Amino acid sequence: MTTSTTSESSAAAPLLDLQSLVVAVRRRRRLWCSMALLGLLVGAAVSVLLPSPPTAVAKVLVAHQEDQPNDPGTLIRTDVGLLQTTRIAAKALRSLGSPEKPEDFMQHYGAVGLTNNLLQITVTGDSDAQAVARAKALADAFVADHVTRIKDAADAEAKALLDQRDRMQGELAQVNKAIGDGSSQSGPKASANLESLFASRAELTSRITDFSQRAAEARIGTPQLIAGTQVVDAPRAVRHSLPRTAATNAAIGLVLGLVLGLAVAAVGTVVADRPVLRRDIAANLGASVIAELPRRPGGFRRRRRIRAARERLTASLARTVRGSPEPVSLLELGCARGASVIALDLAGALAAEGPVVIIDGLPGPQLAKRRPKPGDPTVVSGERAAAVSHQERRLGVGSVAPGTAWTDLQYLGTQTVLVVRAGHGSAAWLHTVARQLADQRIPVIGVVLIDPDPRDRTDGTLWDGLHTALRGQNERLARQNGTGPRRTERQPMWAARVPDSDQEAR
Known part of the structure; x- marks a missing residue:
């Protein structure tokens, strides 16, 4: 029933738990x-x-014939693109007398449009003087090229208009000749032809005058554009701090x-999908979190709180071991040292009632190679564990990390407390641990969480796990004996529908 409930809750869980993600990242x-x-x-x-290499900057004011107040910056971006051409680079290198290739020189300068008409040129060099000279040559080459393009455009437009005017003048000459030839003729037909020719002459004369004016106007704005294109900020070296x-x-x-x-x-x-919150760890293991121990000692107050938490945990586990007729083991996942310390504390608390033997099933040297101190419990491992007398209290310490010999865990104890470090095992491995322990018929009394997140406020209690939880042990024994108070704590809905005999069988 616990497995099915866990599966249902896992199926209903979101694909990405933001709370778990934030805690894990933190x-x-x-x-x-x-x-x-x-x-x-x-x-x-x-x-x-x-x-940063020596750098120089210069600012150029660029006047355009097509300037508009609502221009989105297309013209100045065109100027930036023209500056990054081999023609401008070659002109600047010729003025500098440098044998450098224009393609290589283009890698050392750039430009950006500050406004629709203001261009900033940035040039690097081997020294400040060279950078300033390069910036000046580039600015002058760009201004000269821009002026040349303005003049060429104005001359081309004026020439086209003048060509049209000359063609019209040729047509006007033909019309004047036809008028002179037709003036000697008489009659209604001749008069009509003369009127038509006079009208054509007037139209051609007007068009010729218009083309002459337009050709003159085409060159009128050129000096203004040429004067408006100039270097407004002389090249200067940029100081680097x-x-x-x-x-x-x-x-x-x-x-x-x-x-x-x-x-x-x-x-x-x-x-990795490594659960960190006590809610997720309890759900994946199918057992409630019964205690927590911080992993990092920190300052004096923190060490005192950790010591107090260890004492409470030791007292709680000691009561559980005393009241259990079956041997109890501690199985660690990602915290072998913490599990060994808890086992030693627990053995010390039980030593007053009789001899205690710790059966070492850890793969590391945490217990096997430690130096025993006066009053420490006996630690045995391997074949020596079989020779332990039944009159001595046994406390097994093992591991459920990958590579565990699952069939050997029952020799450490028929009940277990899992000591798990938060964020160490993946969700899949926690499921594997729960399944393997269930196959070995080793009930999990509870989970001791090592290095929990201090801001975790989730509930690590499984309400459908009373058959193995610490809070249900006394009630279970009372039910077996037919005595004891009735349970008043909240039950899961499925537990209220299952008879007591069936629930105990589960």
């Missing part, structure tokens, strides 16, 4: 803080190891590293 703050610090250091190092540049690059590197670290942490959290 727990990986070492990763994204390290990435942010690395980005800060790289940004500062780039400013020192790759300093190394501390300011280093601070700027370091800030940029810090932000980029932080963003990259957060992205990596978020993606890793989603891909």
Whole structure:
């Protein structure tokens, strides 16, 4: 019934739990803080190891014949594109007398339109003087090219208009000749022809005058455009401040590293699917969280709180072990050292009632290679565990990490308390642990959560797990004996419909 309930809750869960994601990313703050610090250091190092080359800037006012108040900046972007051509670069190199190729020179300068008519040119060089000279040559070459294009456009337009005027003048000459030949004739037909010719002569004369005026006007605006295109800010070297540049690059590197670290942490959290919240860990393991122990000691107050939590946990587990007729084991997942410390504390609390033997099933040296102190319980492992007397209280300590020999866990204890580090095991592996323990018929009394998230406010209690939970042990024993108070705590809906005999069988 517990498995089915867990499956239903998992099926109804959203694909992405934002609360779990935020908690998991926050727990990986070492990763994204390290990435942010690395980005800060790289940004500062780039400013020192790759300093900015000497740079010069110049500003050019560009007048266009097609200027409009609502121009979106198309004309100035065209000027920027024209500046990045081999023709302008070649003219600037010729004025400098440099043998450099225009294609190579184009890699050392750029331009940006500040307004619809203001162009800023930025040039780099081997020194400030060279950068200033290059900026001046580029600005002069661009102004000269722009003026040439304005003149060529005006001359082409004027020439086209004058050609039209000359053609009209040829037609007018033919009309005048026809009028002279027709004036000697008489009659109504001749008079009509003369009237038509006079009308054509008047129209041609008007059109010739119009083309002459338009040709003159085509050149009138050219001087104004030429005068309006000029260098308004002479080339000057840009002063670079190394501390300011280093601070700027370091800030940029810090932000980029932080963003990259957060992205990596978020993606890793989603891909790994490692439950962190006590709610998710309890649901995946099918057992309630009965206690928590912080992993990092911190300051004095924090160490005192951890010590108090360990004492409460030891007392609770000691009561459970005393009241259980079956041996109890501690099985760890991702916290072998924490499980060994809890086992030693628990054995010390039980030592006053009789000898206690810890059966070491951990794969590491946490218990096997520790130096025993006076008064410490006996620790045995391997074949020596079979020789332990039944009069001695047994406390098994093992692991449910990948590679565990599942069939050996029942020799550590027929009941177990799982000691799990939050965020260590994936959801799939937690399901595997619960399934393997169920196959071995080892009920899980509860889960001790190591290194929990301090901001976790979720409930780690499974209300449908009373048959194995600590809070249900006394009631279970009372039911078996037919005595004891009736249970008054809240039950799941399915438990109210199942008879007591069937529920105990489950």
